[in-house]
Amino acid sequence: xxxxxxxxxxxxxxxxxxxxxxxxxxxxxxxxxxxxxxxxxxxxxxxxxxxxxxxxxxxxxxxxxxxxxxxxxxxxxxxxxxxxxxxxxxxxxxxxxxxxxxxxxxxxxxxxxxxxxxxxxx
Amino acid sequence: xxxxxxxxxxxxxxxxxxxxxxxxxxxxxxxxxxxxxxxxxxxxxxxxxxxxxxxxxxxxxxxxxxxxxxxxxxxxxxxxxxxxxxxxxxxxxxxxxxxxxxxxxxxxxxxxxxxxxxxxxxxxxxxxxxxxxxxxxxxxxxxxxxxxxxxxxxxxxxxxxxxxxxxxxxxxxxxxxxxxxxxxxxxxxxxxxxxxxxxxxxxxxxxxxxxxxxxxxxxxxxxxxxxxxxxxxxxxxxxxxxxxxxxxxxxxxxxxxxxxxxxxxxxxxxxxxxxxxxxxxxxxxxxxxxxxxxxxxxxxxxxxxxxxxxxxxxxxxxxxxxxxxxxxxxxxxxxxxxxxxxxxxxxxxxxxxxxxxxxxxxxxxxxxxxxxxxxxxxxxxxxxxxxxxxxxxxxxxxxxxxxxxxxxxxxxxxxxxxxxxxxxxxxxxxxxxxxxxxxxxxxxxxxxxxxxxxxxxxxxxxxxxxxxxxxxxxxxxxxxxxxxxxxxxxxxxxxxxxxxxxxxxxxxxxxxxxxxxxxxxxxxxxxxxxxxxxxxxxxxxxxxxxxxxxxxxxxxxxxxxxxxxxxxxxxxxxxxxxxxxxxxxxxxxxxxxxxxxxxxxxxxxxxxxxxxxxxxxxxxxxxxxxxxxxxxxxxxxxxxxxxxxxxxxxxxxxxxxxxxxxxxxxxxxxxxxxxxxxxxxxxxxxxxxxxxxxxx
Numbered sequence: 001x002x003x004x005x006x007x008x009x010x011x012x013x014x015x016x017x018x019x020x021x022x023x024x025x026x027x028x029x030x031x032x033x034x035x036x037x038x039x040x041x042x043x044x045x046x047x048x049x050x051x052x053x054x055x056x057x058x059x060x061x062x063x064x065x066x067x068x069x070x071x072x073x074x075x076x077x078x079x080x081x082x083x084x085x086x087x088x089x090x091x092x093x094x095x096x097x098x099x100x101x102x103x104x105x106x107x108x109x110x111x112x113x114x115x116x117x118x119x120x121x122x
Numbered sequence: 123x124x125x126x127x128x129x130x131x132x133x134x135x136x137x138x139x140x141x142x143x144x145x146x147x148x149x150x151x152x153x154x155x156x157x158x159x160x161x162x163x164x165x166x167x168x169x170x171x172x173x174x175x176x177x178x179x180x181x182x183x184x185x186x187x188x189x190x191x192x193x194x195x196x197x198x199x200x201x202x203x204x205x206x207x208x209x210x211x212x213x214x215x216x217x218x219x220x221x222x223x224x225x226x227x228x229x230x231x232x233x234x235x236x237x238x239x240x241x242x243x244x245x246x247x248x249x250x251x252x253x254x255x256x257x258x259x260x261x262x263x264x265x266x267x268x269x270x271x272x273x274x275x276x277x278x279x280x281x282x283x284x285x286x287x288x289x290x291x292x293x294x295x296x297x298x299x300x301x302x303x304x305x306x307x308x309x310x311x312x313x314x315x316x317x318x319x320x321x322x323x324x325x326x327x328x329x330x331x332x333x334x335x336x337x338x339x340x341x342x343x344x345x346x347x348x349x350x351x352x353x354x355x356x357x358x359x360x361x362x363x364x365x366x367x368x369x370x371x372x373x374x375x376x377x378x379x380x381x382x383x384x385x386x387x388x389x390x391x392x393x394x395x396x397x398x399x400x401x402x403x404x405x406x407x408x409x410x411x412x413x414x415x416x417x418x419x420x421x422x423x424x425x426x427x428x429x430x431x432x433x434x435x436x437x438x439x440x441x442x443x444x445x446x447x448x449x450x451x452x453x454x455x456x457x458x459x460x461x462x463x464x465x466x467x468x469x470x471x472x473x474x475x476x477x478x479x480x481x482x483x484x485x486x487x488x489x490x491x492x493x494x495x496x497x498x499x500x501x502x503x504x505x506x507x508x509x510x511x512x513x514x515x516x517x518x519x520x521x522x523x524x525x526x527x528x529x530x531x532x533x534x535x536x537x538x539x540x541x542x543x544x545x546x547x548x549x550x551x552x553x554x555x556x557x558x559x560x561x562x563x564x565x566x567x568x569x570x571x572x573x574x575x576x577x578x579x580x581x582x583x584x585x586x587x588x589x590x591x592x593x594x595x596x597x598x599x600x601x602x603x604x605x606x607x608x609x610x611x612x613x614x615x616x617x618x619x620x621x622x623x624x625x626x627x628x629x630x631x632x633x634x635x636x637x638x639x640x641x642x643x644x645x646x647x648x649x650x651x652x653x654x655x656x657x658x659x660x661x662x663x664x665x666x667x668x669x670x671x672x673x674x675x676x677x678x679x680x681x682x683x684x685x686x687x688x689x690x691x692x693x694x695x696x697x698x699x700x701x702x703x704x705x706x707x708x709x710x711x712x713x714x715x716x717x718x719x720x721x722x723x724x725x726x727x728x729x730x731x732x733x734x735x736x737x738x739x740x741x742x743x744x745x746x747x748x749x750x751x752x753x754x755x756x757x758x759x760x761x762x763x764x765x766x767x768x769x770x771x772x773x774x775x776x777x778x779x780x781x782x783x784x785x786x787x788x789x790x791x792x793x794x795x796x797x798x799x800x801x802x803x804x805x806x807x808x809x810x811x812x813x814x815x816x817x818x
């Protein structure tokens with residue numbers, strides 16, 4: 001069973017993501033409320049996929065991704081960044097930090113699951 | 123695909139939006155005061171609005187998200203220094219936030235039509251778009267936003283020229299087919315993979331993407347013309363990516379951002395501005411109290427449940443203790459009692475911990491006030507400095523709701539009637555800027571909140587006269603009342619000496635409601651005023667509603683619990699202390715020149731007492747606010763702490779009984795509602811007066 005970690009400061013968004021992932025068969029989902037919380041949780045458990053928002057207090061998503069990539073256990077694990085911005089700037093930032101891919105917010109559950117399935121089946 | 127419970131998520135969004143709006147409002151208030159907006163503040167503003175937009179879109183609040191998008195755009199340009207901040211922008215932005223709040227409420231209530239939306243946003247949008255285009259709204263005539271290429275914008279040019287379409291691309295949530303646009307714009311792709319060489323994209327817009335060849339390929343099978351276009355873009359940037367330095371948090375990200383910014387735009391001003399901004403931001407952050415903490419949101423009901431559970435523990439422990447007294451072997455009994463004692467201490471610790479969870483800093487009440495003060499003072503043309511103290515003083519969350527409105531009303535009154543206009547103030551030798559301060563502190567297990575202004579004070583005689591005219595007091599009282607007591611009459615219904623009724627206050631309905639609400643919380647309110655100098659209102663509250671220190675009293679075979687905080691004194695009355703009036707149905711206690719009505723508890727509750735003569739039993743003088751009565755009971759027993767359980771949730775409301783608890787022996791303890799008893803007594807008195815008047 002794949003262990004997923006979702007990092008977002010909005011309780012509402014976390015709830016929605018959780019729900020969508022559960023519906024798609026991913027029931028082992030852990031939530032973190034900001035980058036700092038996310039990093040701590042990631043260190044304490046081995047997640048197979050991390051999905052993170054960008055704009056959060058106490059460490060934003062880009063920094064979180066960069067930090068995760070420094071850890072040996074997450075050097076090559078899939079990390080998806082959630083963003084409402086479609087500009088190239090966002091993609092460059094995400095890519096530079098080491099993200100595997102991106103998902104746009106608001107997300108479409110089908111698409112979310114598609115992306116998750118792809119990275120996890122690798 | 124499964125269906126989301128949109129209404130549940132919208133509720134969550136409404137809750138979350140409150141904090142976001144407050145945060146944004148406060149940043150703008152700061153900016154207004156300082157006349158500047160530093161980088162950190164701009165960033166905070168942007169993030170708040172950005173989150174509002176994203177979350178709003180996620181719960182399908184299309185119109186809200188549409189308008190917010192424009193506000194966000196303006197914030198974005200500001201933080202990227204593509205447009206320069208002007209002080210006039212604060213008004214526009216604040217108005218924008220206000221409109222957003224209204225739109226949000228209307229759309230959630232499903233009462234927002236496109237027509238209403240256009241009405242509400244039209245003018246503001248024109249202003250915002252002018253600012254975005256680098257014009258000052260006052261200078262040029264209103265015109266539709268054109269698609270002038272705004273510097274460095276690859277994406278928003280489409281938005282500027284197609285305002286109604288702009289949001290069609292960024293959400294499309296609970297629909298089977300995506301709200302894809304027909305354009306081939308790369309940015310409509312809702313997901314993607316960070317592939318350096320080839321990105322094969324489906325014609326149907328996908329909401330995700332991968333930065334890796336293989337992933338991208340496996341996600342998307344067919345190549346398309348998109349790929350080539352993207353490839354070009356990628357190769358253009360390729361050497362930029364190559365000399366990307368090793369990544370390290372924050373500072374490096376900053377560098378990268380600047381790098382990106384500078385490779386796209388060429389204005390050195392930006393670098394200079396951001397450096398200056400950074401310094402200002404550093405200074406500003408030092409002043410701010412650290413607000414970032416590791417918090418979780420918990421529903422208050424869950425904490426109440428937890429409190430109940432611990433309350434049950436207390437009761438069970440008490441039962442065990444009582445049972446232990448029946449153990450005959452004294453050695454065993456003593457050692458069991460010792461251990462139970464220890465258990466009790468642990469349980470009390472647990473109670474304290476849970477109580478502290480319920481405690482919330484006053485700051486959460488204060489945060490709403492600055493904006494209101496600003497709005498009203500502007501409206502009234504008054505200059506006000508508003509300060510708040512005791513932000514960190516904690517109060518039970520359950521009390522916040524009941525407290526916010528009264529405090530808000532008192533502040534509004536102060537602004538409306540208390541503080542004079544700048545001209546008036548100068549005339550009377552005061553500084554043209556008036557002040558209002560609110561402060562909170564804890565003392566003696568109570569919370570004391572003080573609201574002070576240096577306005578014109580309350581004319582006690584005028585108030586008393588009005589009260590007399592309204593029949594609230596009679597001639598004797600009018601003549602004998604002290605100045606302060608007269609001023610306290612403002613808390614009576616219909617008493618307002620305001621010459622004008624504004625939509626803010628003046629109808630004389632507010633202050634009495636304030637007093638009632640404070641009393642409902644178990645508190646009291648006091649007023650000190652001096653004409654021409656100012657007014658101070660003091661509110662005293664218990665720290666929590668959940669636990670009470672009570673005294674067991676007995677009437678016949680029944681026991682009740684009396685809140686300790688309401689007790690003034692107790693005494694064994696002598697015959698000469700009791701005066702009978704009227705037809706003998708009402709007794710008065712004469713205590714140190716004060717006449718206090720006696721309430722016979724057995725009569726009130728219709729039960730058989732041990733004593734019917736007052737001299738045989740006990741009198742306990744209790745108070746609520748400024749009113750006193752003397753309760754006639756058989757005897758009083760011991761005092762203890764009880765966990766309060768509201769009555770109407772479990773049963774229904776009963777006059778004279780405020781709440782209930784379960785005692786150590788398993789019996790139900792009814793807690794007396796002193797205010798209720800006093801009100802009941804007043805009703806009886808009024809009845810007697812009426813009958814007496816009829817008879818005469």
